[in-house]
Amino acid sequence: MRIPTSIKLHKASKTLELHYGxxxxxxLSAEFLRVHSPSAEVQGHxxxxxxxxxxxxxxxxxxxxxxxxxxxxxxxxxxxGLFSWDYLYRLASDQQQLWDDYLATLAAAGKxxxxxxxxxxxxx
Numbered sequence: 001m002r003i004p005t006s007i008k009l010h011k012a013s014k015t016l017e018l019h020y021g022x023x024x025x026x027x028l029s030a031e032f033l034r035v036h037s038p039s040a041e042v043q044g045h046x047x048x049x050x051x052x053x054x055x056x057x058x059x060x061x062x063x064x065x066x067x068x069x070x071x072x073x074x075x076x077x078x079x080x081g082l083f084s085w086d087y088l089y090r091l092a093s094d095q096q097q098l099w100d101d102y103l104a105t106l107a108a109a110g111k112x113x114x115x116x117x118x119x120x121x122x123x124x
Contacts, residue, residue: 002089007062007070014058016072018092026092030059031113034074035102036091039081050105053115 006019014030035042035051042049054076063071069082083091091098106113 001085003085004088009059009062011058011060016059016062018088020089026095028092028095030057030074031055032095032099032102033059033072033083033091034076034078036098037072037078037081038083038087039078041078041080043081050109050111052106052109052111052113053117055113055115 002020004018004020006017008017010017015027016030016033018026018028020026031054034054034057037043037051042051058075060073060075063073065071065082069084070088071079071082073079
């Protein structure tokens with residue numbers, strides 16, 4: 001299990017910074033974390049639910065969940081799902097591939113990262 005040695009929430013840039021020792025550092029956007037939330041709402045029950053329109057989402061706060069995870073509270077009201085240390089490290093270390101896969105899935109579904117564009121597409 002990889003436990004961060006330092007965790008910093010940057011509200012202005014909407015990022016969560018994770019350090020693993022002196023040389024391993026990751027910056028995860030709130031949008032990335034929100035669309036990859038481990039919650040049942042996002043992960044479904046074996047069938048993930050595609051999240052769209054989360055471009056401007058931010059993190060309000062982070063809370064420890066025992067000694068094994070973080071609870072991330074987003075400004076869109078989402079605050080379920082615990083980000084275990086293992087899951088956070090996987091998100092951080094595989095960030096580029098996970099992001100590329102998300103963008104491809106979003107495009108294939110005809111959805112947008114922008115909440116305003118998502119609403120327009122629904123109306124059409």
